[in-house]
Amino acid sequence: MHLLGVPIARGWPSDLAALSVDDMNQQHTSAPGVRAWLGLFVVLGPVLLVSMDGSILFLAMPRISQALAPTAEQALWVLDIYGFAVGSLLIVFGSLGDRYGRLKLLMIGTTIFGLASAAAAFAPSPELLIAARALMGVAGATLLPSALALLSELFVDPRRRAQAIGIFAAAFATGFAIGPVIGGVLLERFWWGSVFLINLPVVGLFLVFAPVLLGEVRATRPGRVDVTSVVTSATGLLLAIYSLKRIAAEGLSPLPVLAGLTGAVLLAWFATRQRHLHHPLMDLSLFGDRTFTVAIVTGLLPLAAWSATAYLAGIYLQSVLGLAVLQAALLALPGAAVLTITCIITPAVVDRVGKRTALLICHFSIAAGLLLLLPTTVHGGVGWYVASTVVAGVGYGLSFALVADTAVGAVPPERAGAAGAIAETSNEIGNALGIALLGSLAALLFRLQGPAFAPTLDETLQIPKLTTTFVDEAKSAFVLGLHASVAVAGLLHVALGVLASRWLPRPGQNNAAPFSDKPVDLAESEAR
Numbered sequence: 001m002h003l004l005g006v007p008i009a010r011g012w013p014s015d016l017a018a019l020s021v022d023d024m025n026q027q028h029t030s031a032p033g034v035r036a037w038l039g040l041f042v043v044l045g046p047v048l049l050v051s052m053d054g055s056i057l058f059l060a061m062p063r064i065s066q067a068l069a070p071t072a073e074q075a076l077w078v079l080d081i082y083g084f085a086v087g088s089l090l091i092v093f094g095s096l097g098d099r100y101g102r103l104k105l106l107m108i109g110t111t112i113f114g115l116a117s118a119a120a121a122f123a124p125s126p127e128l129l130i131a132a133r134a135l136m137g138v139a140g141a142t143l144l145p146s147a148l149a150l151l152s153e154l155f156v157d158p159r160r161r162a163q164a165i166g167i168f169a170a171a172f173a174t175g176f177a178i179g180p181v182i183g184g185v186l187l188e189r190f191w192w193g194s195v196f197l198i199n200l201p202v203v204g205l206f207l208v209f210a211p212v213l214l215g216e217v218r219a220t221r222p223g224r225v226d227v228t229s230v231v232t233s234a235t236g237l238l239l240a241i242y243s244l245k246r247i248a249a250e251g252l253s254p255l256p257v258l259a260g261l262t263g264a265v266l267l268a269w270f271a272t273r274q275r276h277l278h279h280p281l282m283d284l285s286l287f288g289d290r291t292f293t294v295a296i297v298t299g300l301l302p303l304a305a306w307s308a309t310a311y312l313a314g315i316y317l318q319s320v321l322g323l324a325v326l327q328a329a330l331l332a333l334p335g336a337a338v339l340t341i342t343c344i345i346t347p348a349v350v351d352r353v354g355k356r357t358a359l360l361i362c363h364f365s366i367a368a369g370l371l372l373l374l375p376t377t378v379h380g381g382v383g384w385y386v387a388s389t390v391v392a393g394v395g396y397g398l399s400f401a402l403v404a405d406t407a408v409g410a411v412p413p414e415r416a417g418a419a420g421a422i423a424e425t426s427n428e429i430g431n432a433l434g435i436a437l438l439g440s441l442a443a444l445l446f447r448l449q450g451p452a453f454a455p456t457l458d459e460t461l462q463i464p465k466l467t468t469t470f471v472d473e474a475k476s477a478f479v480l481g482l483h484a485s486v487a488v489a490g491l492l493h494v495a496l497g498v499l500a501s502r503w504l505p506r507p508g509q510n511n512a513a514p515f516s517d518k519p520v521d522l523a524e525s526e527a528r
Contacts, residue, residue, distance in 0.1 A: 036154040039213040040164050043147045044171040045202045046110050050140040051175030053117075054083060056183040056195050063192040070126035077130045080245055085137025086144075087428030088238035092230050094145030094421025095281045099225065102146040102153075103214050107207065109142030114203035121193030144172075148420035150214060152408045162347035162405045169400035170343035177336030180329040229281040232270040239263030241428065244436035282422065292406055294500055296426045298359060299403035301496060302366055302396055303430030305489040308438035309370065309392075312482045313385060319457050320378060320475045331382065335389025342397025347405075349398065355406070356500075358398055363497030366395030370490035374483050378475045395493075403427075438489055442481030449477030 057064075057079055065075060097105040113136055120132035151168060155161035186194045243260030246253075274280040287293050310332075317328040350358050369392025376384050407423035447453055450473060454460040457478045461471065 035213060038209075039154050040151065040167065042206060042209045042213050043106075043150055044168065045206045046106065046113070046143040047147050047168060048171050048175040049113065049199050049202055050086070050143050051172045052179040052182065053136060053140070053199070054086075055176050055179030060183050060187060060192050060195045063187060064129070067192055068123070068126045068129065070129075074126040074130065078126065078133060080242075081130055081134045082137040082140070083428065083431070084238055084241055084245075085134050086140045087241045087425065087432065088234050089138060089141035090145055090421045090425045090428065091233050091237070091282055093142045094149070094424075096225065097142070097146040097149060102149050103210065105142050106146040106150070106214075107210060109139045109146070110203055110206050110210075113139035113143065114200055114207075117196045117199040117203070121196035123193075144424050145421035148404060148408060148424070154214070158409060159347060159351070161409065162350065162401075163344075165405040165408065166343045166346045166401040169346075169404050170340040170397070173343060173396065173400055174336060174340045177332055177339070181326070181333070184326040184329060224279060226273075226277055226279070226281060229270060229273055229277070232266050232273070233281060236263045236266030236270055237425070237429075240267065241432045244432040247436050247440065286422070290503065294359065294503065295403045295406035296423060297496070298362065298399050298500075299423050299426040300430035300433070301492060302362070302399040303427045304434030304438065305366060305370060305392075305486075305493065306396055306434065307431040308434035308442075308485055308489065309373070309388075311435050311439055312442055312485060313373070315457060316376065316381070316479065316482055317385065319461060320478060321380070321382065323382075331386060332389060334386055335393040338390050338393035339397040339400075342394050343401045346398055346401035350402070355402065358402060359500055360497050362395045362398040362402065363493045363500065364395070366392045366399070367490040367493035367497070369393070369395065370486040370493070373486045376479065376482070378472060378479055434489075438485040441488065442478070442485045445481040445484050446477045449480060450474065453477065 061075060061079065064070070064078065070078060093105065093109075116132050116135035116139060120129055120136065123129035123132055148165070148168060151164045152161060155164045182198070183195050186198065239259045240263035243256045243263060246256035247260070270282075271284065274282050274284050287296075314328055317323045317331065318325060323331075346358070349361075353361070369388045369390070372384055372388040372391060373381075375381065403423050403426070404420065408420050443456065446457065447455065452470075453474055454463065457474060460474045
């Protein structure tokens with residue numbers, strides 16, 4: 001396999017088990033058959049569900065609050081527990097899928113996801129709804145790395161694989177974008193549980209067709225699973241993501257800070273342990289490849305910008321401009337459409353300009369899109385918002401597709417699950433960091449503008465007997481915080497683009513420098 005024309009692996013392990021006849025035939029042809037493309041679209045079903053369920057509750061929470069009467073803390077857990085579970089378990093399940101079979105894990109995870117969705121739809125209390133959402137998150141963590149890894153098996157040719165992964169990334173991004181819209185449409189006609197029941201038909205179709213269209217691949221000598229690494233990585237990531245989200249929502253307080261420090265210590269211990277294991281849960285030698293490392297960072301920063309902008313822009317459109325929730329969700333669709341199309345055409349872009357240039361376009365277009373939010377005001381800015389999502393959507397689309405393809409392309413097929421899990425985990429951490437850091441910056445500037453303001457704009461606007469002047473000042477303070485956050489995110493993307501232009505190798509240069517004077521040999525790394 002080659003990245004930017006530079007070999008990164010000289011030896012490919014041949015001990016693959018359970019390859020289907022069609023998959024074996026694909027080893028000798030660059031054109032996957034109809035069965036492979038049908039398999040791709042079957043895999044996209046669970047991927048779409050996992051991403052959609054990350055955002056579909058944005059509109060459903062008021063209805064859930066009316067029906068189940070959760071406390072404020074319980075309502076936050078209903079929203080957050082799903083993302084906590086997904087983000088903390090991706091690395092674990094990515095590695096387990098490589099060892100014991102991606103299709104098996106995907107089938108089990110999809111079944112559990114469907115059962116948990118049904119339980120959530122009919123949950124009679126907030127506690128049971130939180131438990132069901134947590135189980136959905138655990139199941140979701142099995143789906144993403146396994147689905148991404150199966151694509152490297154279905155599409156052996158690097159160009160076809162890149163096309164398939166572009167479609168995969170488009171499905172994931174589209175699911176997150178259309179989640180609130182689908183939720184709004186369902187809530188206009190049905191009760192709140194319908195936002196979970198919509199998962200069941202997709203789950204059923206997958207369980208019927210996946211065994212027919214997808215073959216199993218695993219290493220015949222997978223090695224012992226290091227339980228300590230499993231527990232340490234899951235706990236460390238869970239505590240880190242919890243800390244970031246709670247600090248973003250509540251500010252600095254002892255419990256989130258302690259959780260974050262504990263998570264950081266556990267993750268540092270986890271990384272140290274991986275260097276001394278014969279069969280590590282995460283292969284840290286992958287970070288000796290420049291393009292892989294930059295791609296993982298590229299996955300983190302755009303998700304941070306995307307999540308923070310979506311969060312702050314949602315408040316801007318609704319609380320500042322006074323739009324309805326569904327109207328705000330619909331305004332995001334043009335950007336989502338551009339993002340989806342860009343994900344799909346990313347392989348063609350890379351073929352034409354190269355991966356290095358595509359990564360640079362990614363960062364600079366996101367920066368330009370973010371800076372287009374600076375002209376927004378208290379009295380208007382819908383057009384600027386739509387333009388921002390469209391321009392930034394080009395960069396986000398390139399980012400999502402490039403990161404996924406670079407991750408799975410850097411390793412042999414039987415280790416693609418673990419590599420894909422690293423990329424997906426960087427996305428989850430980026431998502432949490434964006435809201436925690438950029439969201440907190442906006443909140444801090446908002447509070448500094450007016451001592452009489454409540455902690456958030458929504459709480460401030462509910463203060464009794466407000467004057468028009470006070471409302472305008474509060475909205476202006478929020479817009480200032482929004483501008484500061486997007487400016488910081490935009491400048492970070494410019495800086496990363498400049499650094500990438502200097503650090504990423506040009507075609508023909510050694511991709512592993514400065515870490516090594518020779519290409520990274522993944523087969524030798526595994527032997528060690």
